[in-house]
Amino acid sequence: MSAILALDSVSKSFGALKVTDNITLAVDHGETLGILGPNGAGKTTLFNLISGDVRTDAGRVSFDGRDVSREPPHRRCRLGIGRSYQIPQPFGAMTVFENLVAAASFGSQRPEKDTYDRAVEILRETGLLSKANRLAGSLTLLDRKRLELARALSTSPKVLLLDEIAGGLTEHEAKELVEEIHRIKAQGVTMVWIEHVVHALLAVADRLFVINFGQKLAEGEPEAVMNDAEVRRVYMGLEA
Amino acid sequence: MTTNAPAIAFEVSRATRASRTGGALAAVFVVFLATFPWWADHGWMREFNEMACYLIFAMMWNLLAGYGGMVSIGQQAFLGLGGYALVVMGNFMGVNPFVAVPIAAVLTMLVAIPVSKIAFRLQGGYFAIGTWVIAEVFRLSIANVSAVGGGSGTSLTALRGIEKATRVSVTFWLCLISAVASVALVYWFLRSRQGLALLAIRDSEIASESQGVNVRATKLGVYVVAAFGAGLAGALYFLGNLRISPDAAFTVNWTAFTIFIVMIGGIGTIEGPIVGVVLFWLLNKYFSEYGTWYLVGLGLLAIVVTIRFPRGLWGYVSHRFDLHFFPVQRRLVLREPPKD
Numbered sequence: 001m002s003a004i005l006a007l008d009s010v011s012k013s014f015g016a017l018k019v020t021d022n023i024t025l026a027v028d029h030g031e032t033l034g035i036l037g038p039n040g041a042g043k044t045t046l047f048n049l050i051s052g053d054v055r056t057d058a059g060r061v062s063f064d065g066r067d068v069s070r071e072p073p074h075r076r077c078r079l080g081i082g083r084s085y086q087i088p089q090p091f092g093a094m095t096v097f098e099n100l101v102a103a104a105s106f107g108s109q110r111p112e113k114d115t116y117d118r119a120v121e122i123l124r125e126t127g128l129l130s131k132a133n134r135l136a137g138s139l140t141l142l143d144r145k146r147l148e149l150a151r152a153l154s155t156s157p158k159v160l161l162l163d164e165i166a167g168g169l170t171e172h173e174a175k176e177l178v179e180e181i182h183r184i185k186a187q188g189v190t191m192v193w194i195e196h197v198v199h200a201l202l203a204v205a206d207r208l209f210v211i212n213f214g215q216k217l218a219e220g221e222p223e224a225v226m227n228d229a230e231v232r233r234v235y236m237g238l239e240a
Numbered sequence: 241m242t243t244n245a246p247a248i249a250f251e252v253s254r255a256t257r258a259s260r261t262g263g264a265l266a267a268v269f270v271v272f273l274a275t276f277p278w279w280a281d282h283g284w285m286r287e288f289n290e291m292a293c294y295l296i297f298a299m300m301w302n303l304l305a306g307y308g309g310m311v312s313i314g315q316q317a318f319l320g321l322g323g324y325a326l327v328v329m330g331n332f333m334g335v336n337p338f339v340a341v342p343i344a345a346v347l348t349m350l351v352a353i354p355v356s357k358i359a360f361r362l363q364g365g366y367f368a369i370g371t372w373v374i375a376e377v378f379r380l381s382i383a384n385v386s387a388v389g390g391g392s393g394t395s396l397t398a399l400r401g402i403e404k405a406t407r408v409s410v411t412f413w414l415c416l417i418s419a420v421a422s423v424a425l426v427y428w429f430l431r432s433r434q435g436l437a438l439l440a441i442r443d444s445e446i447a448s449e450s451q452g453v454n455v456r457a458t459k460l461g462v463y464v465v466a467a468f469g470a471g472l473a474g475a476l477y478f479l480g481n482l483r484i485s486p487d488a489a490f491t492v493n494w495t496a497f498t499i500f501i502v503m504i505g506g507i508g509t510i511e512g513p514i515v516g517v518v519l520f521w522l523l524n525k526y527f528s529e530y531g532t533w534y535l536v537g538l539g540l541l542a543i544v545v546t547i548r549f550p551r552g553l554w555g556y557v558s559h560r561f562d563l564h565f566f567p568v569q570r571r572l573v574l575r576e577p578p579k580d
Contacts, residue, residue, distance in 0.1 A: 051450050052450075053449075053450060072449070072454075073449045074450070074454045077451060077452040083450050085446075085447065090444070090447075091439065091440045091443035091444060091447065093443055094440065094443060095572075097571075098436065098439075102436045106452035108452070120250055121248075124248060132572040136443075137443075154451075
């Protein structure tokens, strides 16, 4: 297997605070990498560096064999990096259907009409079909999370970045979402998933990557990582 | 799952009943207006021309601020440049002034490209003030060009050879065509793929960028189109006025009245500026003789409307009765009801 997404000694500081400190990681084709870490560990910043919302201070982000470190976010999206936001960012005054059409048309550079079939298909897959004509700003939290996922999928990503997509959902809702993510994985989409709902993450992830204070703490098989003494101490507050 | 589910039968609807009947009524009304030069009073046509210029200018300001989120208070920069471009081409280069009108608009558009390099470095309130400063720079620069009469301005002499009736009729028709075209242009733009991007940017700049929308290029496109419209309005206004001066061309009043028109009518709707212009025309016609008190009244009205009807008058009506004469939405119509 070869890496589709690779970070090579990436660092980022906001003032004196080093939020990403010399991180190196690689994600293989078709793999699901779970990212764990306490609040403020720098998980979302890591996503921002991959999607291009924030530029790296040092190091390299490469995607599909090319250096994308200096590419703006819209170019990275068109290359195949799709992302969802932890705090949903719907296009609130547009309908749910239009949210998907916009993402599909610009994310995959196709004429608007050619995206309708795919948008309808994704609406059905994500359970949003009955809300297609609702304004996105009027949706409930669960549906906003679904819309984040649906919209990111509409851009036809090769790698999907999911930022706490299960956070704030009930047990039952989270379960539905995990099933949905399983289906996406089965379609061969590579995923990087930040999640605090650990059991949801463990149900899907092939590998875990744990960060703390912007640095790598542990990496490897989910079971081994979860049993790691340092991870248990830092992340779960357990004394090993 | 994708693989063996049957395809869903659907269509995407872009029209509403109001848009179909409204479109037909508007066409009849425009044809009726087009007959003005054969029977109407010259004063009516002058009033119409002035309001047509405000309508074009307001449509463009609404596109820029209401849809693009770029609240400029310096669009008079482009209006003034359009006017001066017309006068220079007409008086010094022998271009027929009627032909010079669209050329002036295109030239203004070209000037907007380098200007955007400066303006786009600023955000929010700084952008608003910055654009005003840019307009003042244009005003002061042109006031120092003696060839166009410096601070006291000059007259459009190129129209002298043309008979008055012809001049008034052609100017009127140009204004009518331009006003209809500017509404059509904004409507078409907002319904297009680029319009979808603009609406997405208005709702979330960061998310649209990460979904593949080139935010900067889209905003630049809108800024340039808005400058074209402002230049067109300026060229038409001074074609009718026959006289131009830096103070008349670059006054912030242009944008101030336009903000009034758009806010009262309903920002972020296409109907809003039309409703706003009609209201502004009525107020101007019946109350402008009160001078300062008229302006105080306009201000008070603007305050009352923004508090009582934050979406503007049309925004209120449209929301209350679900009425859309210019629908930009895409409605998904399923042949069978969804099961989820």
